[in-house]
Amino acid sequence: MNKKIKAICLFFLILFLACCEDSNKKTYTIGFSQCMLDDVWRQAMKIEMNIEVSNYDNIEIIVKDAEEDNQKQIQQIRELINKKVDVLIISPNEPNSVTPIAVEAYRKGIPTIIADRKINSDEYTSYVGGDSYQIGKMAGEHASGLLPDPATILEVWGTTTTSPAIERHQGFIDGLDKSKKISIIPINGKWRREIAKQETKKLKHYSDIGLIYAHNDVMAIGAREAIAELDSTQLERLKILGADGSFGKDAGLEAVVDGRLDGSFLYPTGGDQIIKVAMKILKGQPVEKKYILNTAKIDKSTAQTLLLQSDQLVSYQNRIEQQRKNLDAILNKFSILRHSLIVIVSLMLVLLLFSIYVYYINRKINKRNIELRSKNKEIEEQKQQLLVLNEKIKEVNEQKIRLFMNVSHEIRTPLTLIASPLDKWLKNAQTPPPLTDMIRMKKNVDRLTRIINQLLDFQGIENNESQLTVGQKDIVSFAESVKSLFDELAESKQIRYVFTSDKPSALLWFDSDKMEKILANLLSNAFKFTPENGEIALAIHSTEEKVSIVVEDNGCGIKQEKLPYIFDRFYTDGSEENTGNGIGLHLTQEFVKMHGATIRVESVPSQRTAFIVDIPTGKDHLPEFSIFEAENNPLASGKMLIDTEITKELIDKKYPYTVLIVEDDVEIREYLSEELSENFHILTAGNGLEAIRVLNEPGNHVTLVISDILMPSMNGFELCKKIKTSPELSDIPVILLTALGDIDHRMYGIAEGADDYIQKPFNTDYVKIKIIRLLEERQRLQKRFMRIMQAGGIPMIAGEEQMDDSDKIFISKFVSLLESSYAKDDMSVEKLSREMNVSRVQLYRKIKEITGFTPVDYLRNYRLTKAVELLQKRRFSISEVAFQTGFSSPAYFTKCFRDAFNMTPTEYLDKN
Structure with missing residues (x-):
């Protein structure tokens, strides 16, 4: 009996001491003045803070929402100062207005943490926030890789007086490629989606904008919505970048995943770090002056990963909150019992049972909290591992593609040694069995060649190395010739295969090689998915503004939910019948875009599928880097059409x-x-x-x-x-x-x-x-050159009346330069390009386009013309004529003269 009494007394003593300990345990108050709370990024910060707060049971947080009102925020901070909070956290709306009150709080001895946005003073305890300048710089560098030269960027500012907006702008400017001519159109979105949308709609010109860079994701989404309402076709070419990468409904991560944004840049909220720094201050531990949070580029795959993690975080937070509510309820019950000692004494047996119950619950809760903390730590580690793994996967994929492309290059040499002899054998083969086998071999060699070329085209597109070589040709006859390549296939499959055009001919500027690949890919797809006895049609529709090419079939068609993805690289529909590599339509779309054209698809499964390519007439829409073929030049085309x-x-x-x-x-x-x-x-x-x-x-x-x-x-x-x-x-x-x-x-x-x-x-x-x-x-061009020059003219492919004024000025300047320097034997194409203030490539392209000659040929022929004039005067020896016209030696002069006139200078003198 005495043992039982001692045990009960010991229990109450322990209970009493526990009560004293609990009553002496200090509760800390943290005041948080937020500039605003109604955006998804700050809601994410709130979630992260709550998750970190769940690790402590002696923290009370008072959150004030200034609603972007400077005076209201100043008043709220003063209220928190008067409450004598243990730690004051400030996310300033505008630094100029909030700095004085923040400094006042710090000077009164209140530990002050500045979060996200900065103030115009160093009088604070610690700063926690992301590196807005680095985010801007990463965005600038990324944008430079996406844009051609020149380009125009629409920059959507946050509130221009806030530090993140200023730093993100400056970082973006510093990150842009200075070698490119990039112009920036600024508008003020004030961090708001609707404001950004309204300001974007006010733009008078937006068709020349190549990229939108917004200081946060919601403004980027707003700008995109404005462009979509103004002209949705602009979205196909427009690149849109945001910042923050916050999770939540209609936020940055979701927009990157569903394709509304082409990328974002992670700007961590730092909610957990803010609480950690506050707890260090409360515990008397040293803290750093600044905690700069890491940032990273977010693409679609990264966004999907982060979005999954954010969903898990929200789920865990909800569960933690529920556990805290349960714990608070239990602690409230326990508090009533703890402060009712008389009732506890009188109800000792009940108290004993209830104490055991409370002990059990407490132990269970503590165990659960430990598990939750461990789980949170594990999730954070997994998050970092996923980011590292994602980078490794990208690197491995790039290495695989490089290896695959190198192997494709190597295949071309042995393929040459197979294809060329096979062509020769086909000419001489007479008996049907070997001839049939050779034809079969030839078809498969051609197929292998097309596949390799397609892979290499894909590499060129991915590396932005593909370029147009355009000329003005009849698209009707061109399309009809491509159509004829599939006539035999149509006959073998008993498919009704027709070609129609509303006009007998239509001139269009296009790259023959790429246009052939566009048409061949679309027709090949049509034959692939059209059963025997089906129908396939190729049609040309022409207007003054554009030419439309339509490839239509009545095959299996494409389901509506798959239509948005058919032009994605490596996309296949997953069916057993589809054995393609998933790059044909992707390449087709890229080649169409290179022509400044558009492609779309209409499909009703098992009834009708039509691919429509709309190409503008003229050539103003073509990229500036396009190479224009010389008209009527038989060498301009990659193929020679010879009888x-x-x-x-x-x-x-x-x-x-x-x-x-x-x-x-x-x-x-x-x-x-x-x-x-x-x-x-x-x-x-x-x-x-x-x-x-x-x-x-x-x-x-x-x-x-x-x-x-x-x-x-x-x-x-x-x-x-x-x-x-x-x-x-x-x-x-x-x-x-x-x-x-x-x-x-x-x-x-x-x-x-x-x-x-x-x-x-x-x-x-x-x-x-x-x-x-x-x-x-x-030889023909040389003779023509001599004839025109001797008549006092300038050799040109087109007549002078057909040339642009800029071309006339250019060729006149070039000829004037030759006239003044042709006698110098050290005059070269390099020196000519420097004198003309253009690159060697530009000089080559321009002179070739205007005259049909390369700069080297033009210079040599010009010198020969001058030499003929001197020889006809019979005042100088052949050696003197050679040196006076810039030739390095009489022997070389004689060689060039013989090549041009089929006779030596001496024979020319004798003849004349």
Whole structure:
């Protein structure tokens, strides 16, 4: 019995001490003055603060909402000062107005934490917030990669007097690529979605805007809604960037996931960090002056991950709040019992049972709180791991794509050695069995070539390396010729296949290669999903403003929910019948966009599917970096349309030309040498250095060089530059032969003076005709040049009356420069481009477009014309004429003269 009494007394003693301890436990009050509370970012901050507060049971938070009113915020802060809060947190509306009252609180000894926005003073305990300048800079750098040169950006400001808006603007300006000509149109959205929407609608011109950058996500969404209401077609090309990356309904993360925003930049709320810093201050622990939170770029995949995590955080917060409510209810019950000792004594047995119950509940709650804290920590670690893993996945994917593209390049060389002999065999095959097999092999080789080209086109599009080479052509006849490629397939599948046009012809500016791929992809898709005995139609509709190309079929069609995704890269519908790679329609859309055109799709499953491409007439809509083909130039097109009999007549002749083949691959070199030797005298070299030695050997009068690009010791680009900058060799045409098909390599080759570019795999007859026509065309143009110059004119492709004023000024300046400097033997294309204040590539393109000659050919022919004038006067010797017209030596002058006039200068004098 005594033991029981002692146990009961010990229990009450412990209970009494616990009551004293609980009563002595201090509760801290934290005052928080928010500039506003009605935006999703600050709601997210509130959630994070509540989650962190759940780790402590002795904190009371008083939150004041200033509703973006400076005077109201000052009044609320003064109320919190009068309450003598233990810690004061301030998120200032505007620094100029709030700084004095914040400093006053700090000087009165109240620990002051400045959150998110800054004040104009260092008199505060600590600052917690993101790096708005870094966010702006990341946005500027990201925007530079998305924009062409020049470009226009619409910048939607937050309230211009707030520190985040100022810093995000300055960071954005510093992050932009200074080498690009970028103009910025500013509007003030005041951090509000509706204000940003209204201000955007006031814009008079928005079609030239390439990107919208808003200081937060909701303003970016508002600006997008305004553009959508004004002209929804602008959204297809417009890039929209926000900032904050907050979670919640209709917030930044959700907008990035559903595609309304192209990206955002994480600006952490820091709600948990603010509470942690406040607790350190209350515990007397040292704190840093500034806590700058990390930021990161948010794309679609990152946003999906963060959105899932935010949903989990909200769920855990709700559960924590429920547990806290339960705990508060239990503690209230326990408090009544704790302060009623008389009742407890009188009801000892009840108290004993209830105390055991309370102890059990307390233990359970504590255990649950520990689990929740551990879970929160685990979630944070997982969040960081996911961010790191996401970066690694991106890097691995990029490496895979690079490897895949490199393998595609390598396949082109052996594919050449398969395709070219196969073409030759097909010409000579007579008996049906091998002929049938060869035709089947040829079809599959062509198919493999198309697949590789498609993959390389995809790489060019992804790396922004693809470029247009446009010319004015008849789209009706062009479309009809592409349509004919599928006639045999239509016949084999018994499909009714028709072509119609409302006009017999329609001139349009387009890139033949890319337009062929657009039409071929759309027709190929139509045949793929149209069953036997179905119908496929290709139609052309023309107006003064645009030309519409329609590919329509009555196949299986596309479900409505899948229509928005069919142009996404790597997208397939998941059905067993669809075995495509998912890049065909993506490439088609990209090629259409490059033409300044649009593509859309209409589909009723199992009834009708139509792809419509709308292309504006004229050429003002084309990108500035487009290359314009010379009109009526047979070499302007990548394909030569030559009659079969003429082709046979051309390749059956033996020509007095010496061709130097430069190729490091022995098999390709031997194969080319064997094939071309039927028509030309052939010399070979294994790399650029060997080629230079062959060119400089006495007696080797090389007429043309055909060279690979990727070679050891000296590559094809270096060889081409060496030839074109050498006074003795610059008249030799150079054709580059390579597996590298992207436009950057072509532009680089042209910049080094290359006369043509042939892509592997190639047809040897095509190579022969290229060589023959190139040499014949050079001779023809040379004679035309001499005739026009001797008549006192300027050689031009079009008549002077058809030229733009800017072109007339340009060519007149160029000719004037030649007149004053042609006699200098060190005058080169590089010096000419510097004098003209343009790049080497621009000079090449402009002179070629206006005159049909490269700058090197134009300079050489100009000198020859002047030499003829001097020879006719018979006042100077041939050597003196050579040096007076800028030639490096009489021997080189004689060589160039013979090439141009089929006679030496001496023979010319004797004849005249």
